[in-house]
Amino acid sequence: MRHIISILIENESGALSRVAGLFSARGYNIESLTVAPTQDPTLSRMTLVTSGSDEIIEQITKQLNKLIDVVKLIDISESAHIERELMMVKVRAVDGLREEAKRLADIFRGNVIDVTPNTYVIEITGDREKLDAFLTAVGDENIIEVVRSGTTGILRGDKGLSH
């Protein structure tokens, strides 16, 4: 099963490599890992997407909690949550494709954020499935480059990770 783990971690040099190192040393899967500072400059927030059996996920959360720099973590996929990923796709935009790409971007609520005579860069946000669906709709042969941010997520409702 796929799990999304949100982590508050001390904003110390090396904190990221402790998390990444844990996953490689123990052979856990890692689908994506995002990290950025929070409003509190001493803390960073990570979102980590992984998969494994219940036993493995249990070990992953325990091992992460054991890292001295980890302040708090929660497996947000166990509760109601929202997940988002940002993607930028450079597509071929010549002849009929120019219209088609724009139309697809609109359907997926994407924006064209860069234009050249031959290409568009389309920006889309959504969950993983939505982004995958967009790529399928555009078709591999029309895609020049894809950049994805990796998943981030947040709990629905009143609760936050920090309190």
Added chain:
Amino acid sequence: MELSGAEILVQCLKDEGVEYLFGYPGGSVLHIYDALFKQEDVKHILVRHEQGATHAADGYARATGKPGVVLVTSGPGATNAVTGIATAYMDSIPLVVITGQVPLPVIGSDAFQEADIVGITRPCVKHNFLVKDVTKLAETLKKAFYIATTGRPGPVVVDVPKNITDPNIKIPFEYPKAISMRSYNPSVKGHRGQIKKAVELLLSAKRPMIYSGGGVILGEASTQLTELTRLLGYPITNTLMGLGAYPATDKQFVGMLGMHGTYEANMAMHECDALFAVGARFDDRITGKIAEFCPHAKIIHIDVDPASISKTVRVDIPVVGEVRPVLEEMLELVRQSPTKPDTKALSSWWEQIARWRSLDCLAYDRSGKRIKPQYVVEQLWEITRGEAYITSDVGQHQMWAAQFYKFDKPRRWINSGGLGTMGFGLPAAIGVKLAFPDADVACITGEASIQMCIQELATALQYRTPIKIVNLNNRYMGMVRQWQEFSYESRYSHSYLETITDFVKLAESYGHVGMRIEKHEDVRPALEEAFRLRDRTVFLDFITDPTENVYPMIEAGKAHHEMRLAPGVNPDTELA
């Protein structure tokens, strides 16, 4: 008070009450060495190799329960220490290892003797720090000691760039009295509800078994464990790391369990209906085949580290907490409980155990002329009245030490279980002897292992730490040879040590006493003589039977009830 970084570092060690600092100098730590020179409170022990420093500090820590402290230089000094750090990590031993580093401004430039030791040690430390600001040095050291010694203990590395210890930059100093960290709060007390459930399960068992490990020693809970075990009247086994937490000469003790555990301990594991795991981590050397591990049992597990719980074996009643307070609560609950252990069920369980015991699985051939290694350990036990501190290396000799030296007290058995580091025994013995100068300290070793840190014989002379080295010399990497005999049709690939070292001369050249013992009847007199030489380190080179194997043995992929027993020991001869 205004101090330089180097002075702050030394002052912090004093404020932590550090008695001994095990170290080896080099460029990046010279400011610190200069500060050490000007004081006498922290005694520096100059080893002969940085691996020796870590093992000596580790031995000191295992014997005393206090953290072991190490100081090494950057680059090769730090990398030499890595094996010792990993050894401590695997056995959850508190160490604070201070490594010198190149000055901050040149970090990352492949400077002379630069190594990314924070990166290198990350997977084998509880935590590590790079000090980037001298004003943070004292706080960082305080955190290092706090982290190393609390919760599940472990080694902490503090990497100190040379410019941080600059004698010309002085700043106000105050050592923090206490520290609190928002990201680190190890649990102490167990969950009351879980503890109650654990007690209920224990009291309703028909075939109970207590399995305790290194956590009981680390958590200073052997008194509570012993009390609870006696109160219940249940059989108890210890892991290799847990030996001494329950007196081995007591009748409720069924010996060590696992790969080289006793027949009765492993059979009782297989047949029990309730397993009480205390401060033990279900290591693969004790579980054997996981799918057939304790097939009939409900399992209770006390551990301070949640990650140890249900890691390899799923347990039914987990209790996260320190062993001592949890066992204290359990004792109270057992005393108050109207339910008492089922004496009828218990007596037939003990009868079954007696039948397994009657097999005498550790029996060995006492008729021959060759010195049997088991006999040497038995004699050592008798001569030291079971009171000595015994360190060991890795191999067959280590297993015989564990099986035949009956440890009645915690912290007397000092060996590398998790990493299995050859070379551990001699430096560890030096650390122990420094901590307990009046106690008997012996290192049971093999002719291969002892040479991995043999240079520390010089340290033993310099600091007058008289230890007795009991070398069970079988001319083989015996443990490797045994596996090759059993699993590779006796193809002894590179396990015979073709050149035989003259250990007597070697010991003498280091300034110690050397003895070679070749006859069975000379074993006891030689040991007696060695211990009479109270103020000398004695190297006893026992020429033992090269063909002897360690039994019982659970081979890879086998379950507890599928032990390989010594030739001549037959399960059918169990008392009917």
